[in-house]
Amino acid sequence: MDKLIKILEIENIKLIFLDLPTYLKGIFVSSNKEKFIILSNTLPDNQHLRVTLAHELGHYFTCLGDCVSLSCTTHTCRFFATLNEAKADRWAAKFLIPREELLECMRKEMPFYELVQYFQVTPELLKIRVGMSDVSTY
Numbered sequence: 380m381d382k383l384i385k386i387l388e389i390e391n392i393k394l395i396f397l398d399l400p401t402y403l404k405g406i407f408v409s410s411n412k413e414k415f416i417i418l419s420n421t422l423p424d425n426q427h428l429r430v431t432l433a434h435e436l437g438h439y440f441t442c443l444g445d446c447v448s449l450s451c452t453t454h455t456c457r458f459f460a461t462l463n464e465a466k467a468d469r470w471a472a473k474f475l476i477p478r479e480e481l482l483e484c485m486r487k488e489m490p491f492y493e494l495v496q497y498f499q500v501t502p503e504l505l506k507i508r509v510g511m512s513d514v515s516t517y
């Protein structure tokens with residue numbers, strides 16, 4: 380968690396917890412002057428908290444300009460929205476699961492469930508990380 384909080388401080392991003400609709404775990408919002416990450420009050424555990432926070436930071440680092448368009452429904456917009464979600468997930472996966480550390484664990488043949496615990500992430504994020512080319516082609 381410390382690493383994530385450090386980044387928030389360095390980048391001057393405010394973290395807010397709110398009651399969000401159940402389909403929303405977090406939102407990244409930026410305006411000219413201020414940047415916010417809003418996280419749901421109802422994230423079930425520390426793993427989901429870390430993964431969601433890292434995902435929203437991923438939006439910040441992988442998206443140039445305005446990347447929050449929740450009400451956008453045209454086909455092109457949906458396509459780019461999905462692309463942005465994937466980019467944010469990949470950023471989060473790389474940040475929370477460093478390559479060398481993961482490869483070391485894989486060499487020790489640590490089972491999938493233990494890896495989830497070890498990196499304090501969700502199984503979904505670990506699956507994304509394991510499927511990324513810098514790890515899977517090793």
Ligand SMILES: [Zn+2]
Nearest residue numbers: 434438464467
């Ligand atoms: Zn997202």
